[in-house]
Amino acid sequence: MVTFIETLRSPIERKAMATSPTTVLRVPPAVAGVDRDMDMSQHPAAITARGMNFYYGENQVLFDVNLTVPERSVTALIGPSGCGKSTFLRTLNRMNDLIEGTRCTGEVLIQGQNIMEPAVDVVLLRKHVGMVFQKSTPFPKSIFDNVAYGPRVAGERNRAILADLVESCLQKAALWEEVKDRLGESAMALSGGQQQRLCIARALATNPQILLMDEPASALDPASTSRIEDLIGELCANYTIVIVTHNMQQASRVSHQTAFFFEGNLVEVGPTTQIFTSPSQKKTEDYITGRFG
Amino acid sequence: MSTPPLSVTPQPSDVQSLKSVNFISGSDSTIRRRLFLSRVFAWCCRIATYSALAALVALLASIIVNCLGRLNLSFITSVNSVDPAEAGILAGLWGSFWLISLTTLMSVPLGIGSAVYLEEYAKDTWLTRVIKVNLSNLAGVPSIVYGMLGLTVFVRMFDLFGSSAAKSKAINLLGIVKIPLPLGDIILAGALTMTLVILPIIIIASQEALRAVPSSIRTASLALGATRWQTIRHQVLPAAMPGISTGVILAVSRAIGDTAPLIMIGALTVARFCPAGIDSPVKLLTEPQRILQAPMDQFTAMPIEIFHWAKQPGDDFSPVAASGIVVLLLVLSVFNGFAVWIRYRTSRGLKW
Amino acid sequence: MSTARPSMFQRSRSANPKEQLIHVLLLCCALVSILTTLGIVVVLLRSAVYNPGPKTAFFEEVSLGEFLTDTRWKPVERSQLSPEADQGHFGIWPLLSGTLMVAVIASLVSVPTGLGAAIYMSEYAGPRERSFLKPVLEILAGIPTVVYGFFALHFITPMILQPVLKHVFGIEIGLFNVASAGIVVGIMVTPMIASLSEDVLRSVPRSLREAGYALGSTRFDVSMRVVVPAALSGILAAFLLAFSRAIGETMAVTIAGGHKVLFSVNPFEEMRTMTGYMVHQSFGDNSADSIQNKSIYAIGLALFVITLSINIASQWILRKFREVYQ
Numbered sequence: 001m002v003t004f005i006e007t008l009r010s011p012i013e014r015k016a017m018a019t020s021p022t023t024v025l026r027v028p029p030a031v032a033g034v035d036r037d038m039d040m041s042q043h044p045a046a047i048t049a050r051g052m053n054f055y056y057g058e059n060q061v062l063f064d065v066n067l068t069v070p071e072r073s074v075t076a077l078i079g080p081s082g083c084g085k086s087t088f089l090r091t092l093n094r095m096n097d098l099i100e101g102t103r104c105t106g107e108v109l110i111q112g113q114n115i116m117e118p119a120v121d122v123v124l125l126r127k128h129v130g131m132v133f134q135k136s137t138p139f140p141k142s143i144f145d146n147v148a149y150g151p152r153v154a155g156e157r158n159r160a161i162l163a164d165l166v167e168s169c170l171q172k173a174a175l176w177e178e179v180k181d182r183l184g185e186s187a188m189a190l191s192g193g194q195q196q197r198l199c200i201a202r203a204l205a206t207n208p209q210i211l212l213m214d215e216p217a218s219a220l221d222p223a224s225t226s227r228i229e230d231l232i233g234e235l236c237a238n239y240t241i242v243i244v245t246h247n248m249q250q251a252s253r254v255s256h257q258t259a260f261f262f263e264g265n266l267v268e269v270g271p272t273t274q275i276f277t278s279p280s281q282k283k284t285e286d287y288i289t290g291r292f293g
Numbered sequence: 294m295s296t297p298p299l300s301v302t303p304q305p306s307d308v309q310s311l312k313s314v315n316f317i318s319g320s321d322s323t324i325r326r327r328l329f330l331s332r333v334f335a336w337c338c339r340i341a342t343y344s345a346l347a348a349l350v351a352l353l354a355s356i357i358v359n360c361l362g363r364l365n366l367s368f369i370t371s372v373n374s375v376d377p378a379e380a381g382i383l384a385g386l387w388g389s390f391w392l393i394s395l396t397t398l399m400s401v402p403l404g405i406g407s408a409v410y411l412e413e414y415a416k417d418t419w420l421t422r423v424i425k426v427n428l429s430n431l432a433g434v435p436s437i438v439y440g441m442l443g444l445t446v447f448v449r450m451f452d453l454f455g456s457s458a459a460k461s462k463a464i465n466l467l468g469i470v471k472i473p474l475p476l477g478d479i480i481l482a483g484a485l486t487m488t489l490v491i492l493p494i495i496i497i498a499s500q501e502a503l504r505a506v507p508s509s510i511r512t513a514s515l516a517l518g519a520t521r522w523q524t525i526r527h528q529v530l531p532a533a534m535p536g537i538s539t540g541v542i543l544a545v546s547r548a549i550g551d552t553a554p555l556i557m558i559g560a561l562t563v564a565r566f567c568p569a570g571i572d573s574p575v576k577l578l579t580e581p582q583r584i585l586q587a588p589m590d591q592f593t594a595m596p597i598e599i600f601h602w603a604k605q606p607g608d609d610f611s612p613v614a615a616s617g618i619v620v621l622l623l624v625l626s627v628f629n630g631f632a633v634w635i636r637y638r639t640s641r642g643l644k645w
Numbered sequence: 646m647s648t649a650r651p652s653m654f655q656r657s658r659s660a661n662p663k664e665q666l667i668h669v670l671l672l673c674c675a676l677v678s679i680l681t682t683l684g685i686v687v688v689l690l691r692s693a694v695y696n697p698g699p700k701t702a703f704f705e706e707v708s709l710g711e712f713l714t715d716t717r718w719k720p721v722e723r724s725q726l727s728p729e730a731d732q733g734h735f736g737i738w739p740l741l742s743g744t745l746m747v748a749v750i751a752s753l754v755s756v757p758t759g760l761g762a763a764i765y766m767s768e769y770a771g772p773r774e775r776s777f778l779k780p781v782l783e784i785l786a787g788i789p790t791v792v793y794g795f796f797a798l799h800f801i802t803p804m805i806l807q808p809v810l811k812h813v814f815g816i817e818i819g820l821f822n823v824a825s826a827g828i829v830v831g832i833m834v835t836p837m838i839a840s841l842s843e844d845v846l847r848s849v850p851r852s853l854r855e856a857g858y859a860l861g862s863t864r865f866d867v868s869m870r871v872v873v874p875a876a877l878s879g880i881l882a883a884f885l886l887a888f889s890r891a892i893g894e895t896m897a898v899t900i901a902g903g904h905k906v907l908f909s910v911n912p913f914e915e916m917r918t919m920t921g922y923m924v925h926q927s928f929g930d931n932s933a934d935s936i937q938n939k940s941i942y943a944i945g946l947a948l949f950v951i952t953l954s955i956n957i958a959s960q961w962i963l964r965k966f967r968e969v970y971q
Contacts, residue, residue, distance in 0.1 A: 098858060100771065113316050121318035123328065127861030128314055137856035140875050140969065150860040153870060155323050188969075199856070206861050324863075331865035335769055341761025342770075345839070346781050348832045352788070355800040406674030414668055415675070424675050427682050433886065433956035434949065435893025437920050438685060440927075441945045445688040449933065489681050496678065522667045543787075550789025553895035553920070557927050596791045596896070603795045603900050611799055618792050629787065 027252045027276045033233035034074060036272035038256040043070030045109075046210055046240035047092060052106035054087055054096070054264075061087050065106070065266045067259055069210075074232055074241045076255035076272065078248060080292065083261040085244045089212050092242065093129035094122045110210070127154065130203035134215040136195035138187035143179050146187045146198055150206035165205055173201035174231050193224025200231065204239075211235065213243040217250065229254050248288060252276045260284045356622075359615030368616050372565045373598060377609045380602070382617050387567040388480070388560075388592035389549060389624075395484035395588055396491065396548050401541055403488070404495030405530075408537075411496070412503040413525055432493040440557025443486025448558050450475035470585045478559035480568055481588040486554050491544040498540020502533040535639035542632040546625050552596040562601045564593040595621045689949060692942035703939040707735040712943065714738075716908045720926075720937045735940065737947060739908040743823060743916035744948075747898050748891040750827025750912060751834060755887055758831075759838025760880065766839070767846040768868045779840075786836035793833050794900025797825040802901070806913075816913065821903030824912040829901060830894050834887040841886065845879030845966065846872055879966040885959035889952045895920040919944050 030036050047069040054062035062084045069075045077085040090096045091104055094115065107114040115125055127150070139146050147166040148156075156162060166183070170176040175197040179190070187198055196216060203211060213232070217225040232241060232254045245251050251258055252272055259269040260283070268281045279285045286292060319325055363377075371381030407424075415421040445451060454462050454474040462474040476482040506529050514524040530537075556562075569587035571577060577584060599621060602614035696702040704712070715736025722733065762782070766775055802818075802825040810816040818824075849872050857867040873880070903915025906922070917925065923941050931937040 093859060095855060095859060098855065110316070111313055115316055117317075119318055120316045121321065121324055121328075123324050123861050123863055124314065124318070124321050125316050125861075126859055128316075131856075131859035133852060133856060133859075135852055137850075137852045139853060139856070139871055149857075149870070153327070153860070153862050153866040155327070202856075202860065327863050327865070331863035334865040334868070335765075338761040338765035338769060341758045342765040342778060342839075344758055345762060345785055345832075345835055346778075348835075349781060349785050351800060352792070352796045352832075355796060355804075356792070359799060403674050403677055406671045407678060410668075410671035410675040414671060424679060428678055429960060430953060430956055431678055431682060433889055433952060434685065435895065435920065435952055437893065437895045437923055438689075438945055438949050441923075441942060442681070442685050442688050444927075445692070446684055451691075452933065489677075492678060492681070520661060520664055522664050546787060550787075550791070552789070552791050553924065556924050559927065562928070596789055599795070600791045600896060600900065603791065603798060611795075614795055615799075618795060621789065622792070625787065625789070629784075 027273065028249050029253070030272075031229050031233035031253050033236055034254055034256060034272075036252070036256060037274075038070070038073060038271055043073065045069065046071040046073075047242070048109040049088075049092075050107050050109070052088070052091065052104065052108065054084070054091060054105075055103040056099075057101045061264050062091075062104075063264045067266055067269060069240060069242055070257070071240050072236060072238065073256040074236045074243060074254050076251035076258045077242065077244045077261060078246075078251045078258060078287075079261035079267075080287065081246075084264040085259075085261040086214055088261065088266075089214055089242060089244050091116075092210070092212055093126045093131055094120070095126075095131065097122060127206045128208050129210045129212060130206060130208035131212040132196070132199050132203055132214065132216045134218055136192060136199050136219070138190070138195050138198055140186065140188055142184045143187050143190070143198060144183040147202050147205050149202060154206065166201075169201040169204045170198075172204050172235065173197045174227065174234075175201055191224070193220050193227060196220060196224070196228060197231065200228075200235075204235075208239065210240045210242070213241065215244055215246060218246060225250070248276075260287060262287070356615045356618050359611050360619050361612075363612035364616035364619055368613075369620060372567070373563055373593075373601075374565070377613050380610070380613045382595060382598055382620055383572060384564045384567050385593050385595040385598040385617070386620070387571060388564070389594045389596075391480045391568050391587050391592065392483050392487060392555075392594055393545060393549055395480060396487040397541075397545055399484060400488040400491050400495055400544070404492050404541070404544075405499050405537060407492075407496045408499030408503055409525060409530070412500050413521070413529065428493050428496055432497060435553075436490050436551050437553040437557060439486055439490045440554035442489065443482060443554055443558045447476050447482040447485045448478055466585075469582055470589060472589060478561070478591055479589050480592045482558055483555050483560055483592065483594075484588070486558055487548045487551065490551060490554055491548050494544040494547065495541055498543065499533070499537045502536025502540065503529065505536060506532045535635055538635055539632045542628055542635075546628045549625060549628070550596055550621065552594070552600055555594055555597055556600070560597055561591055561593040562597055564591070568592050595624070685949065689942055689946040692939050693946040700934055703936070703943040706936060706939075707943075711735055712737055718906045718922075720940050722936050733936065735943075737919075737944070739906045740917060740919045740922050740944060741947070742908050742910065743898075743902065743906075743918040743921070744892055746823045746910065746912060746916060747827045747830055747894070747902065747918055748888055750824060751831035751891040751894075752884070752888055754828055754831025755835040755838050755891075756884055759835045759883075759887070760842055762835070762839040763842035763846055763880075764868050764873070767843050768864065768872065782836035782839055785832070786840075788833075790833065790894060790896040791900070793829040794826075794897040797829040797897060797901035801825040801828050810913070818913040819903070819915055821901065821915040822913045823902055823916045826898040826900075826902040826918075827891075827912065829897050830891045833894070833897065834890050837890060838883050838887045841883035842876075842880045845876045845883065848879070848967075849875045876966070878962050882959040882963040882966065885955050885962070889955035889959070892955070893920065893948060893952050895924060899924045919948050923948075 027036075045068045047067075049065055049067045052062055052065040053060060065088060077089060079085050087096065092108060096102045096104065104116060106116065108116050110129070113120070139149065141149075144166055147169050148162045151162060151165055167176060167180075170179065175194060178194060187195065190198060200211075200216070217228045220228065229250060232243065235241060236256075243251075243254065255272045257269065258272045258275040260267045260275065260279075260281075262283055268275065268279060268284045270280075275284060276288060279288060318328075368381045369386060370383060371379060372384045373382075374380040411421065411424065415424075452475075463471040464474065465471055472481070473479070510528050510532060511524055514528045515521075519527070568590040569583040571580070571583050571587060595617060599614050599617040602610040602617060691697070691702065693703045695705065712735055715734055716738045717734035717736050718739040719734040762778075766778055770778060798820065802820055802822065806822070806825055807818060810818055853871055853875060854867050857871040862871070898918045899921040902918055902921055904917055904925070905915045906917050907914055909916060923944055926937055926941050929937060
């Protein structure tokens, strides 16, 4: 079995495993399109978080988080439940604004602009920073209307343009072939995995540059999960993706860079191979090897 | 390491050029328009909500302005009169008192009993389903239809005993009370009718309260060897009591204000006497035998008197009607204050 | 057979006679509601449709066709020796039109207000504001209908309708009119629409709202393009319940709607509703056997059938809605 997996590994991975002196985890093969040894410094940054602190009322849940997400790459946020990774993700499109009594300090730069500024237009921000949730959230409308929702609220009325957009987004989300003959049917009738890909297509329809994914596959069966993972590999050619996941195998498969959160602190961040084979922090190693979490 | 930035080099046509965006609000005219629309919509909803408050204020203000100069102590110590300056609500007050007391006495055990049966005993048979569907339909039947039921079944008793005016037959109870047959337009008939009106409300509220009691309480009690009824009597009902009493109070307040069924059964609109002649609480103590006679007497009720005054032509009686409304609303707010108090008290005590 | 509370009580179904007596007593309590429904049906049918005794029922004297098609309502004894022209007419339309006018005006008032309030409370208001608004609506819902009648007669008509119509449109209207009755009934059912719709809106999962916001929606987009469409069937059920309430509403329309039996669609006319007619007739001193008295039962039956159908439709829709989200 091990040898079979070995054959699937890319040369780069084999090199990484051979060269890293303290391999703590056998890293599964990456999905196509993901280079886990990417040198981040070579890339322009899509998101730069600096000195982020986050509070629910009096309760501080993020402490001085600094993280740079490179353009057109996948960054995985891992860590035990309640470590603040989802909270961090949700600050990137200011979804936390919707929760009463939350407060955030520090800055998040996207395209050189601090999106935490009060003057920032969150509607515009969220159009450019799309989000996919843990539970698939199709609106109780037709498949077409779901994908066309974003452009429609943004004022697009032209049926032909919408139809083109819906088709291209469904194709990008690898759903087109399955649903092209029943675009008018209710999205609620799709399977769980299809619903989640529909939600990805819907997020793509607003033409974002960044996609945030909050455990997008945790409610799905293994087959659907692997389709989503393949999709992430395809999408990262054009989009910057930040994904929160509980599943470390998944993080290691789909991400260029991995960030480990623990108790509200960003413990360690680095190329995925490095985090999974030779983490510099003891905490990271303990978590990755399953001592807690 | 000199690996290329991406392991799979995308085709140039796939790569979307990053268009730069200005996130500062107001930079995008479409979004500016949408946010404006959103704000206008929010204001419309806010205005709709607060117009309900405005209606309430206008309603109370119009009543208070109308009752000024007429509402005084003599208004609640005298009976109705053709002279607006002398008309009072005493007869209606006592009529409502008897009516509501009897209604409560009958509807509360019946209502709670039904709810306990449906929630704790009933199996999912066709009969149970019929009862449950029937309950929600009954709650939507206009109260005036109950009035027709009361008129035919209680007041006239299907004319089985001859005309109600004759009151020829009667059941004699303990030598003190005579229950006429058919009942005729007496308080008992009104209370029976009103019981049926509010029964669905009490049952539905009690069912909800019983459903909110965690089944662990029942299991625990049964595990200690208690019978089903002991479990309900000593564990489930006390736990559900706050919810049940809130429902009962709301139902009874509805009965206090409901007029149509009473008019249908032929309650008096103009009555210059109090039922069984009890016109002060003192008489309840000094002449207790009258307490049993009162339910067999004819009556009027507060909302009926208000209705009568409100539809008098001209403005002579509008201060009287407004004063009656103030008294009615005061009685209602005492009841509802009680419900709020129960809710408040229990929200700090029992919590699951 | 499945039980409401399975297995827990099965074995304690004891031979204890006291326990069994209590079981039977409680069952009798529950049967009262069934008896009530049966009673209503029997009473209405007996006087309106078919009387097994020596007396005749309403529809044994007046044909159902006449009742449903005639546009005149003039309840006069047919056997009276009177000229042909003065024969009684028993067409429900004048009374039904009054009732429908009130219900439609009430809906025009209460549907936008109630839905707006529901959206405001579920999507906009914070917990503090809600805890203030909810009791206001409860108070509004708890005020007896006779009070609303007074409000229509002494505020809505003289302070609002009459001055506005006179100064803006130059129309003089009487003290009694369907519009004022409809408006107060609308105010009366607004809290009902608001609280039922709010419950329905709140049962739309939070995740749908978040998904909407994450796609760059404004609050308006989320409210009107996500939440309200998702809750539409439940909201419709609330509208139907309120409409049925407005149809069965009695005291306010009797006080404010006036006395004329009129087949009209003019909201500023004085019009008697079905319920208003029933109240009016019960004040008359007609004998129990008179056609006037029997006509109350016929109207009552019509009222019962109409409100019951609307309520059943509403419950059916609401059940369908709950199946989607629970």
